[in-house]
Amino acid sequence: MARVRNYCSFYKPAIWIWLISAITFYILFLMATRNSTVMLHLNVVPFGVCFTGSDFRKEEWSISNAEQRSRLYEKMEKDLEDHGAAFLNQGETTQSLSLSDLFNLKDGVVTPVLKVANPPVRANVLYLNPEYSAPIAEAVRSIFLPHFDKAIWFQNSSLYHFSMFHASHHIIAVPASESEIEAEANAVRAVSEFICPLKIALDRVVLTSTGVLVGCWQVESGTDPVTIRQKLRNALPHAPAKQLYDSVMLHTSLARLLGHPNSWPKEANKVSELQFLHELVNRLNNKIRGTKATVGELWYVEEYDVLALALNGRMKARKFQLGCLKV
Secondary structure, three states: OOOHHHHHHHHHHHHHHHHHHHHHHHHHHHHHHHHHHHHHHHOOOOOOOOOOOOOOHHHHHHHHHHHHHHHHHHHHHHHHHHOOOOOHOOOOOOOEEHHHHHHEEEEEEEEEEOOEEEEEEEEEEEOOHHHHHHHHHHHHHHHHOOOOOOOOEEOOOHEEEEEEEEOOOOOOOOOOOOOHHHHHHHHHHHHOOOOOOOOEEEEEEEEOOOOOEEEEEEEEEEEOOHHHHHHHHOOOOOOOOOOOOOOOOOOOEEEEEEOOOOOOOOOHHHOHHHHHHHHHHHHHHOOOOOOOOEEEEEEEEEEEEHHHHOOOEEEEOOOOOOOOOOO
16 A cells, blocks of 8 residues: 555656646647637738638638628728718718819719829729629619719719729829839739639628718629739739728729708608618618629729729720639
């Protein structure tokens, strides 16, 4: 018995050390696993590292981007409620510009204010074919035109696009010579060859506090906007570090409200103006939400007027088909 007690006494400290080590390792393992999951969910990846791995890992990555888009769109959806309709007071609209910077409203006629962009803005956009944009534009007109006859600007449906990346924009200008512009265009062409066409679905339409009616899209297949933007950043190293849109965002501007509705249906007399705006957006969502489209072109656009794509201004577009080549 004495021998057994001596044996246990000898190994007792070692057992405790082993148990403490095992518990510590287990706790650290759980923390590492949790951090890894959070990092993946937030889509945080060291700059310059290409994400590779099994199809399962790629699927997780895709879901993460979709979730981030949904959260972003939910935040945009609440913008009107949280900040009110600033556009009714001629407040700031998109890209730090006021409505008076963009439009003239005189004698019931809306005309865009075309200002020379010096240097020209150089934008990279995905293009939405009129096959898909025309029915959306028609739905927007049918719901909003009766109530904003003299106070609305409809985006040209032949120029519906998704802004991806700017080589130069009006907030941070990056001048370039003709040869440098040609080099940029060729770099974008090279990127387009490795981008796969996107099959997308309209997640929702939102009205922002600045009066922009925005179509917010989700990606069902094809190259994700996050990847496209990263490829363009790598191809255009002199581009502004600060870009205009969130990296997961995939949106089209459909129209811009410029003032108060000029007619209300009888059933809307008992609701506030803000509630009526929400009702119009709900009607539009009921009509076009879930619309599917395929995007197969990347454009490199020189905008000689500020927001030329949005305001039918002067521009030069180089159009590239998405090639979906494998590396």
